[in-house]
Amino acid sequence: xxxxxxxxxxxxxxxxxxxxxxxxKKVKTQNLLILVASYFFYGLWDxxxxxxxxxxxxxxxxxxxQIHNNENNKGVQKIWLWCxxxxxxxxxxxxxxxxxxxxxxxxxxxxxxxxxxxTWTLNxxxxxxxxxxxxxxxxxxxxxxxxxxxxxxxxxxxxxxxAFFPQLVAGxxxxxxxxxxxxxxxxxxxxxxxVSGLKLILWGLFxxxxxxxxxxxxxxxxxxxxxxxxxxxxxxGVTLFSFQVYGDFSGYSDIAIGTAKLFGVELMSxxxxxxFSRNVAEYWQRWHVSLSTWFRHYVYIPLGGSRVSKLxxxxxxxxxxxxxxxxxxxxxxxxxxxxxxxxxxxxxxxMGRNTIYKDNVVGENSFFPSFVELGQLVLTFGIVTFxxxxxxxxxxxxxxxxxxxxFTNFEYVAYEHPSGYRMVDYFVLLAVFVLYxxxxxxxxxxxxxxxxxxxxxxxxxxxxxxxxxxxxxxFDRSFIYFxx
Amino acid sequence: xIRLFKNIVVYGILILLVLEGLVRIFHLHNDLPERYVxxxxxxxxxxxxxxxxVYGNRRQNFAEYHINNSGYNSYREFKPMDSKTEVAIIGxxxxxxxxxxxxxxxxxxxxxxxxxxxxxxxxxxxxxxADQLYLIYANQEKFxxxxxxxxxxxYENDLQRPEYEFIPREPLFPLLRHSKxxxxxxxxxxxxxxxxxxxxxxxxxxxxxxxxGNQDETSKNKPKIDRDSLYLENFKSLVSKYGFDKSKTAxxxxxxxxxxxxxxxxxxxxxxxxxxxxxxxxxxxHRRTTLIYDHHWNHTGRKVxxxxxxxxxxxxxxxQ
Numbered sequence: 001x002x003x004x005x006x007x008x009x010x011x012x013x014x015x016x017x018x019x020x021x022x023x024x025k026k027v028k029t030q031n032l033l034i035l036v037a038s039y040f041f042y043g044l045w046d047x048x049x050x051x052x053x054x055x056x057x058x059x060x061x062x063x064x065x066q067i068h069n070n071e072n073n074k075g076v077q078k079i080w081l082w083c084x085x086x087x088x089x090x091x092x093x094x095x096x097x098x099x100x101x102x103x104x105x106x107x108x109x110x111x112x113x114x115x116x117x118x119t120w121t122l123n124x125x126x127x128x129x130x131x132x133x134x135x136x137x138x139x140x141x142x143x144x145x146x147x148x149x150x151x152x153x154x155x156x157x158x159x160x161x162x163a164f165f166p167q168l169v170a171g172x173x174x175x176x177x178x179x180x181x182x183x184x185x186x187x188x189x190x191x192x193x194x195v196s197g198l199k200l201i202l203w204g205l206f207x208x209x210x211x212x213x214x215x216x217x218x219x220x221x222x223x224x225x226x227x228x229x230x231x232x233x234x235x236x237g238v239t240l241f242s243f244q245v246y247g248d249f250s251g252y253s254d255i256a257i258g259t260a261k262l263f264g265v266e267l268m269s270x271x272x273x274x275x276f277s278r279n280v281a282e283y284w285q286r287w288h289v290s291l292s293t294w295f296r297h298y299v300y301i302p303l304g305g306s307r308v309s310k311l312x313x314x315x316x317x318x319x320x321x322x323x324x325x326x327x328x329x330x331x332x333x334x335x336x337x338x339x340x341x342x343x344x345x346x347x348x349x350x351m352g353r354n355t356i357y358k359d360n361v362v363g364e365n366s367f368f369p370s371f372v373e374l375g376q377l378v379l380t381f382g383i384v385t386f387x388x389x390x391x392x393x394x395x396x397x398x399x400x401x402x403x404x405x406x407f408t409n410f411e412y413v414a415y416e417h418p419s420g421y422r423m424v425d426y427f428v429l430l431a432v433f434v435l436y437x438x439x440x441x442x443x444x445x446x447x448x449x450x451x452x453x454x455x456x457x458x459x460x461x462x463x464x465x466x467x468x469x470x471x472x473x474x475f476d477r478s479f480i481y482f483x484x
Numbered sequence: 485x486i487r488l489f490k491n492i493v494v495y496g497i498l499i500l501l502v503l504e505g506l507v508r509i510f511h512l513h514n515d516l517p518e519r520y521v522x523x524x525x526x527x528x529x530x531x532x533x534x535x536x537x538v539y540g541n542r543r544q545n546f547a548e549y550h551i552n553n554s555g556y557n558s559y560r561e562f563k564p565m566d567s568k569t570e571v572a573i574i575g576x577x578x579x580x581x582x583x584x585x586x587x588x589x590x591x592x593x594x595x596x597x598x599x600x601x602x603x604x605x606x607x608x609x610x611x612x613x614a615d616q617l618y619l620i621y622a623n624q625e626k627f628x629x630x631x632x633x634x635x636x637x638x639y640e641n642d643l644q645r646p647e648y649e650f651i652p653r654e655p656l657f658p659l660l661r662h663s664k665x666x667x668x669x670x671x672x673x674x675x676x677x678x679x680x681x682x683x684x685x686x687x688x689x690x691x692x693x694x695x696x697g698n699q700d701e702t703s704k705n706k707p708k709i710d711r712d713s714l715y716l717e718n719f720k721s722l723v724s725k726y727g728f729d730k731s732k733t734a735x736x737x738x739x740x741x742x743x744x745x746x747x748x749x750x751x752x753x754x755x756x757x758x759x760x761x762x763x764x765x766x767x768x769x770h771r772r773t774t775l776i777y778d779h780h781w782n783h784t785g786r787k788v789x790x791x792x793x794x795x796x797x798x799x800x801x802x803x804q
Contacts, residue, residue, distance in 0.1 A: 195491075419772075457499075461502050468503070469542050470541065471541060471672055471674050474673070
């Protein structure tokens with residue numbers, strides 16, 4: 001079930017009413033409702049994969065208890081922890097990476113002149129959201145191991161924590177320390193929280209249906225026919241893709257966070273206006289925050305983080321970026337994308353500028369950014385956008401052809417979409433969007449921060465009107481990050 | 485909680501009212517004309533109506549229409565005379581031309597390429613070959629004076645009936661169409677899931693009323709009929725019932741979407757064909773010849789059709 005579908009528009013109010021009006025007496029019944037609703041929500045894609053979620057839930061529930069029960073025996077704890085890690089990684093490995101490794105193995109042999117006929121490739125369907133919920137359940141066992149949380153003895157609450165439908169298929173990847181206690185404790189209806197949730201849902205729908213889906217046909221055309229377009233069009237294509245993927249994923253996250261608020265649950269922020277980052281390090285503090293946090297806590301810090309020698313820190317940075325790239329998809333393009341970001345991050349780290357923008361935003365003390373900041377924004381956006389060529393291309397060969405065409409066909413030709421989309425509409429839309437996001441850049445959880453009720457009303461109406469103006473019924477409206 | 489619901493309702497109503505106003509101010513909605521049953525027993529548009537058709541969001545396709553005294557969208561009045569040269573193009577919505585300004589229709593473009601020829605566009609949405617041949621049959625006197633007839637045929641849709649039968653056509657949600665916002669939402673496809681749901685419920689209801697129960701089961705028991713053979717039989721039946729003057733009639737079609745046996749039959753019967761498959765391909769294929777949010781021809785597509793028709797007419801009409 002997609003957030004931007006009629007099914008969800010019916011499903012959400014039904015679950016909301018049952019949750020607060022019918023089953024509001026006991027937290028257990030509310031959790032049971034959320035669990036059933038979550039399994040229904042997921043089962044509409046493919047009910048068979050519900051068994052994977054259930055298996056992941058059962059394994060980590062038992063592992064969590066066993067780790068806690070063997071507090072005095074580090075060795076046994078480690079064995080149980082490895083059970084969780086191996087199980088979850090195996091799920092991912094089989095469903096997401098099996099064919100990648102099989103094909104890469106064949107390619108490797110061919111590189112050395114041997115012809116190997118691939119008979120191992122299997123027709124495997126990638127279960128939606130597997131990268132997200134496996135990481136979430138693994139984090140639970142890891143947190144118990146590191147004594148950050150107590151294990152849950154309530155299977156229903158734990159299963160609800162794993163399958164919580166707003167964030168089940170594409171995050172934010174929650175840690176047990178933030179989400180589990182909210183599931184276990186009684187929730188109270190809060191008017192302000194619900195209104196804030198509805199606003200986030202509306203803003204998320206705008207980002208998805210107007211920004212991402214609006215420009216998607218243009219991006220698709222440019223990437224599909226890149227070999228026929230000049231450099232100016234290719235640069236336009238990858239720039240628009242940068243906005244598309246941002247609108248798509250941050251839109252999803254806003255809807256997820258907003259939906260969770262309707263049920264009295266606060267999820268972590270996943271996007272903090274990454275397009276206004278002044279260097280690549282700041283970008284990674286603002287883009288897909290829940291994944292960055294996950295890798296920092298469970299990969300980077302256990303490897304020594306930045307507390308080891310510079311050389312080892314650089315190695316650690318390379319590791320998390322490469323793993324993060326690989327997490328996105330079973331394709332060399334993602335590994336290159338991760339590697340490119342590592343290369344862009346390392347100089348910032350070596351200059352000691354990786355944390356200087358942690359607690360402030362661009363134009364902190366004024367409305368407008370300074371010229372230096374403006375230059376930093378353009379440079380960072382340029383680097384990130386360039387890396388998206390790897391992210392969007394079907395293969396490494398396509399990526400390098402795309403890049404080489406940018407440098408070898410350097411000419412400007414005004415782009416015209418073959419179906420006749422009016423380009424000026426999209427340029428105006430993006431300009432207004434960027435300016436509006438700049439205005440609200442301090443608070444990603446309150447996109448309609450206006451004192452006046454009338455202005456707020458106008459803002460809601462404009463956003464809904466924009467959705468109606470850019471809605472495209474002939475377009476596949478699923479979310480990009482579902483494939484990860 | 486009550487406060488939340490109250491505010492959602494109040495804000496919802498206010499937003500809907502403002503959106504209704506915005507849709508009207510920017511004329512984003514489609515002014516569909518009204519129909520009537522003409523003397524010949526066919527559905528036509530009530531003469532004298534003027535307005536604008538809008539397809540796609542952001543007025544992607546905005547065109548003016550004018551319904552003439554014969555009940556068709558055309559800048560011309562249809563008055564065939566022996567002293568003039570007239571060509572009738574008969575078809576469905578593609579010929580009806582609500583997707584272009586009526587003063588720049590396919591017929592008008594054909595006229596501009598020929599000398600002293602009047603082109604009458606008898607186009608009406610959803611009309612199939614049965615409607616087209618019956619129209620000629622029911623207005624024999626008028627069509628006898630017309631020098632040449634071109635029938636636009638979509639193989640997939642237009643041969644499903646062996647004879648003409650009047651079918652009333654009601655728009656979906658007629659009452660709600662008073663709201664221009666609803667018209668716009670229906671047009672851009674945002675209400676497609678609701679429409680599909682409505683259609684599913686209706687077909688379920690009619691299935692239950694017919695006592696059919698499981699429709700799949702009943703259709704399973706029916707003998708399987710070859711679609712292409714059925715279409716060919718329907719064509720033969722229509723021709724024998726309503727006549728087909730081969731000397732002054734041609735069929736406009738896309739051979740890529742037409743069964744090869746059917747094409748062979750037309751050839752065998754010496755029926756003239758104007759095939760636009762190759763020129764459409766040369767013009768850039770489906771994407772370049774079709775509107776973005778609609779399956780009808782865009783400006784390029786219509787231009788190709790007009791060129792193909794006029795090239796053909798130059799060959800068959802005297803004095804060209």
